[in-house]
Amino acid sequence: MPVNEKAPVLLNMELGCGLWLMTLRSPIIARAVEPGQFVHMLISGMPDHILRRPFSVYAVDVDKGLLEILYQVVGVGTDHMTTLAQGAECELIGPIGRGWQPFEDTSRALLVGGGVGAAPLFMLAERLVAAGVDVDVVLGARTRAALSTLDHYKMLLAGAEGCTRDKPRTITDDGSSGRKGLCTVLVEEALAEAAEKEAPYDYAAVCGPEPLMRAVASLTATADVPCEVSLEKRMACGVGACLSCVVETIHGKRRACVDGPVFMADEVVWA
Amino acid sequence: MSALAPKKTKVKLAVDLGGLPMHNPVTTASGTFAAGKEYADFVDVAALGAVTTKGVSLNGWEGNASPRIAETPSGMLNSIGLQNPGVQHLVDRELPWLAAQGAQAIVNVSGHSFEEYVAVIEALEAGAAAGTAPVGAYEINVSCPNVDAGGMTMGCHGPSVEKVVSACRAATERPLIVKLTPNVTDITEIARAAESAGADAISLINTLLGMAIDARRRRPLLARVVGGLSGPAVKPVALRCVWECHNAVKLPLLGMGGIVTGTDAVEFMLAGATAVAVGTANFMDPCATVHVIDGIIDYCEEQRVSDVNDLIGALKC
Numbered sequence A: 001m002p003v004n005e006k007a008p009v010l011l012n013m014e015l016g017c018g019l020w021l022m023t024l025r026s027p028i029i030a031r032a033v034e035p036g037q038f039v040h041m042l043i044s045g046m047p048d049h050i051l052r053r054p055f056s057v058y059a060v061d062v063d064k065g066l067l068e069i070l071y072q073v074v075g076v077g078t079d080h081m082t083t084l085a086q087g088a089e090c091e092l093i094g095p096i097g098r099g100w101q102p103f104e105d106t107s108r109a110l111l112v113g114g115g116v117g118a119a120p121l122f123m124l125a126e127r128l129v130a131a132g133v134d135v136d137v138v139l140g141a142r143t144r145a146a147l148s149t150l151d152h153y154k155m156l157l158a159g160a161e162g163c164t165r166d167k168p169r170t171i172t173d174d175g176s177s178g179r180k181g182l183c184t185v186l187v188e189e190a191l192a193e194a195a196e197k198e199a200p201y202d203y204a205a206v207c208g209p210e211p212l213m214r215a216v217a218s219l220t221a222t223a224d225v226p227c228e229v230s231l232e233k234r235m236a237c238g239v240g241a242c243l244s245c246v247v248e249t250i251h252g253k254r255r256a257c258v259d260g261p262v263f264m265a266d267e268v269v270w271a
Numbered sequence B: 001m002s003a004l005a006p007k008k009t010k011v012k013l014a015v016d017l018g019g020l021p022m023h024n025p026v027t028t029a030s031g032t033f034a035a036g037k038e039y040a041d042f043v044d045v046a047a048l049g050a051v052t053t054k055g056v057s058l059n060g061w062e063g064n065a066s067p068r069i070a071e072t073p074s075g076m077l078n079s080i081g082l083q084n085p086g087v088q089h090l091v092d093r094e095l096p097w098l099a100a101q102g103a104q105a106i107v108n109v110s111g112h113s114f115e116e117y118v119a120v121i122e123a124l125e126a127g128a129a130a131g132t133a134p135v136g137a138y139e140i141n142v143s144c145p146n147v148d149a150g151g152m153t154m155g156c157h158g159p160s161v162e163k164v165v166s167a168c169r170a171a172t173e174r175p176l177i178v179k180l181t182p183n184v185t186d187i188t189e190i191a192r193a194a195e196s197a198g199a200d201a202i203s204l205i206n207t208l209l210g211m212a213i214d215a216r217r218r219r220p221l222l223a224r225v226v227g228g229l230s231g232p233a234v235k236p237v238a239l240r241c242v243w244e245c246h247n248a249v250k251l252p253l254l255g256m257g258g259i260v261t262g263t264d265a266v267e268f269m270l271a272g273a274t275a276v277a278v279g280t281a282n283f284m285d286p287c288a289t290v291h292v293i294d295g296i297i298d299y300c301e302e303q304r305v306s307d308v309n310d311l312i313g314a315l316k317c
Ligand SMILES: Cc1cc2nc3c(=O)[nH]c(=O)nc-3n(C[C@H](O)[C@H](O)[C@H](O)COP(=O)(O)OP(=O)(O)OC[C@H]3O[C@@H](n4cnc5c(N)ncnc54)[C@H](O)[C@@H]3O)c2cc1C
Pocket: A038, A051, A052, A053, A054, A055, A056, A057, A069, A070, A071, A072, A073, A074, A075, A076, A077, A078, A079, A116, A119, A120, A231, A232, A233, A234, A235, A261, B070, B071
């Protein structure tokens, strides 16, 4: 059940390449949020911009009541967010939506994050690692400095006993970290390796630019791996009432905010 | 956290909107509140004067392509296109739920033809007669800018409005509210047409036709190119429309367009509205409806107004 919670900003820092990390105090949402769910944020101090902005929850500290958002500056709202200092008070509706739903018996998972899309996958990775799942993470970005979640994922995987690989596979457009090219290259490789070793993935999750999600959806479908995607649509209400955010699926139109944002990839009718 | 209810007060808040008794003057603007369920975690829907439901057609519509919204200065554009699952879903699922909450429903009705409006009302009358799906009043939408047939094309033409309202009038004895578009040369002409055809009240305004462009990509921000403007940006236009209609017809008015605070609502009442609807503000604040009621109470207590009815048309000019 979502709430509307006042959320003071505690920390807001630049990580590089227009990526920022904001920490807010939001105890009710921090306690309730599931991996892949999001918050709908009223950004303080821009009253002429009336719509809230949706952001996935990157990480939480339940004991301290904190919630982290990893955001990319792309327009007015995210640009204004960079000016918010400690003491600014935002308002969050959350937790919202259907998050990632790996299967009870998932044993090998492939997580693919393109750019800031790595954020909503982190809590899922934590959850899977804690459950002893063999988690393989692919991270892609424009350049090394934009792989801001890398250290976080490295720490998680390094301590994970059930994982075959102790760090994420990385790739950048300019080759400054890991391989040079697009995420899909690594996904193809990972799927080929799994087939060769006869250790197939039984779950995949992807978040990033739509062409990436679409491509991974098709690669995983060919490899017969069930895959989930997290879709981004412009949202007004964020609670399922206004029908701004509809997604075309094989079952008809669905609301990205409450029926998603995570959908089974094979149910999405790609534009 | 439980759903928010308005504060207690001695101020008399009850109004009569053309035969629909409301325990306070605040309802929701159609299409911004679904049929209330989605907001029930935030506000006590029974505490509102009424819940106005999303526009409904006979067999349902698919709506328009995405993107369907764009943010604009102090407002937004939408081109949802009246996506709805059809009247039977409302009768079977939504109206019984609203009744179970103790909330009163104003059902917003759309159609592509005169016959469709009537058929929708007939389906609703059947549900209401069965006792399972009570209807407090109808709001006839002849003003949606986002559909090609029916909607605004009908609402811009006096004789068409007269015809559709007469047909609806013949189909029900419940209060009939006719919702007008501001996208006309003279809104009072359309208001008079609705009045002479037997409407009990007029609601205004629906959205203003507008568009927004992404200059870099040289593309429209909405898939349908044009859409309806709502939110604080339209409030001055809405107030003017309410004021003009207040001076032109005797019918009570349901005012809306950019209402965010109690003071905004009071301004509409001073301009002549008997009741008000909160729309886009729900997206800014999911508790906006209750905050507007509280704001009206604050205003009345501060100004020593003991009955909100004293505000209706009380503008000094
Ligand atoms: C479920 C969900 C989770 C998201 N999680 C994150 C995240 O963790 N980190 C992150 O950086 N971004 C995330 N986004 C995208 C983020 O919402 C947009 O980047 C942000 O709304 C842009 O706002 P702006 O004012 O800077 O851009 P502007 O272009 O100025 O915004 C104008 C309008 O368009 C909307 N809009 C623009 N781009 C998007 C978009 N990609 N998706 C949805 N609405 C958009 C805005 O909300 C606003 O209403 C997420 C989007 C969704 C739907």
